[in-house]
Amino acid sequence: MEFRQLKTFMSIVNLGSFSQAAQFLGYTQSSVTTHIQLLEKELNTILFERFGHQLMLTTDGERLYDYAEKITKLADDAKNEFDHFEIPRGPIMIGMPESLCVYYLTDLLQEYTLLYPDVQLKVKFGIGSDFRNLLRKNMMDFAFFHEKDSSDTDLISTLLWDEPMGMLASPDHALAACHNVQIKDLQEQRLIFMESGTAYQTALEEGLAKAEIVPKTILEICHIQTIKQMVINNLGITVLPLAAAAEELKAGILIQLPWQGVELETNAYLAYHKDKWLSHGIRAFIRLMEERLLK
Secondary structure (H helix, E strand, C coil): CCHHHHHHHHHHHHHCCHHHHHHHHCCCHHHHHHHHHHHHHHHCCCCEEEECCEEEECHHHHHHHHHHHHHHHHHHHHHHHHCCCCCCCEEEEEEECHHHHHHHHHHHHHHHHHHCCCEEEEEEECCHHHHHHHHHCCCCCEEEEEECCCCCCCEEEEEEEEECEEEEECCCCHHHHCCCECHHHHCCCEEEECCCCCHHHHHHHHHHHHHCCCCCEEEECCCHHHHHHHHHCCCCEEEEEHHHHHHHHHHCCCEECCECCCCCCEEEEEEEECCCCCCHHHHHHHHHHHHHHCC
């Protein structure tokens, strides 16, 4: 029984599928399948069974998961006990919204990798709800959030900075001539968002539902540059951090609408689980961020 096979097994359980575990671990799906087949052969049992599209643990799979948790915890404890390297090394998984990475953290990431080449830095784009799940499963070391406030009792959160938001449109958009834009003005408008689950999108959608306003369409696009280009081409309006559209606003190809509806302002936070052991690499990243961005 190999340690990596147990890590693969736990990743499948935590993420819910072989394919997601393969993507997360950086393996091919056939490698993940082989790890499980070897475990099942050595233990002479079946670990997973399928009901339609649902992957479930067998009774023996549940028993193995309890042991796998204890084994990996002991391995981590042993590593932490004897890891006295002053130079950061090893893997670090960071979660962050794309806008924070591109418009705030790119130079920081570059400097960090130059300072600490022995750290295998991995960055995962996404939203707060996904990051929370991964932090709680110890499958992500720390994450950056766009939230109005932070109230998770099991996460240690640090407020980094205010993040001004803007409702953006093309200068040719029908709402561009308005002196103020309210919830009712979004009736039959096409809205373009990053991903569902962001704090500002949730606030806007709740405001729309309360006012019984129905947009024409709500599109979800995974890349900020694509969203901005669609809005520049007058295909809809969006809500983005103003930092993400500073150049386009300065050039006049995007405008900030005078929004008077629900509050969209948010903040940037850094968070990690309260039980997380902060390795030398994690501490070095946080220290560098404080020196470069929080002066």
